[in-house]
Amino acid sequence: MRILVVGAGATGGFFGARLVRADRDVTFLVRPGRAAVLRERGLRITGLGEDEVLEPNLVTAAELAEPYDLVLLSVKATALERALDDLAPAVGPRTVIVPFLNGMAHLDTLSARFGKESVLGGVVKVMTTVNGDGDIVRLGPLGELLIGEPDGGTSPRTEELAKELDVAGYDFTLSPDILAEMWHKWAFIASLAAATCLMRGSVGDIVAVAGGAEFGRAIAAEAAAVVAAAGFPLAAKALAATTSLLTQEGSPATASMYRDLVTGQPAEVEQILGDLVSRARELSVDTPLLDVATLHLRVHERRAAA
Secondary structure (H helix, E strand, O other): OEEEEEOOOOOHHHHHHHHHHOOOEEEEEOOHHHHHHHHHHOEEEEOOOOOEEEOOEEEOHHHOOOOOOEEEEOOOHHHHHHHHHHHHHHOOOOOEEEEOOOOOHHHHHHHHHHOHHHEOEEEEEEEEEEOOOOOEEEEEEEEEEEEEOOOOOOOHHHHHHHHHHOOOOOEEEEOOOHHHHHHHHHHHHHHHHHHHHHHOOOHHHHHOOOOHHHHHHHHHHHHHHHHHHOOOOOOHHHHHHHHHHHOOOOOOOOOHHHHHHHOOOOOOHHHHHHHHHHHHHHOOOOOHHHHHHHHHHHHHHHHHHO
């Protein structure tokens, strides 16, 4: 099976590297600048255990000329439209696309462009970032990949994909309810992003001050209420886990959106928070803290754009 990983950053680079290590036929679609870095330094993964260096197969949009069997789409939502133009030659009649973006709106975008039948649901959970040298840095041991049919259940094609994607180096799940998994991750990401961006600090920084833990609980409760109103309620254990993370003393945890914020980079405010609070309004759910966090990040986006 020929696999195209769109993006070789913190997420695509990590999961793609695991597939390369498992001798899967993997090519990375990257921009020319990223290609130059990877050709010079290799695809490097550092931070936990021994450093890894791979020499991956690379292709740029100008060089992409034929369909692949599987496309793993790992770009930020802010880069989605351009990425779709870049990867279009890789999508044939039998190509399956598995996106690893946050939120839900990208499913509609992909279905409109390539057909609903070509798109699966996907969730990844990993703690990685890219450093100044272009290397992927693991910030923790977490590594999970989930895929599934958007309409629920399993199918022959997802079972076939599972054989390709279930490799050493991360936990793989073929989910019979991938939309619920996507909504639940959205609630988690939105909670962590809203808390750390609004307070401009890590979870530990927030919890260390009076009212910090209560703030974390309130943020988690708001996101959970939206998800429940949408028809995908969090199990009590899952909500407790999110609340625990947002109230953990001394935790260095921050969201990737926070790291974008403090470095002056564009953030996925509309896809992660803007869309969520918009849906909250449609569902008559009050989200005052998420609303303020969204406004705060929209100001940041306006400044970054200027």
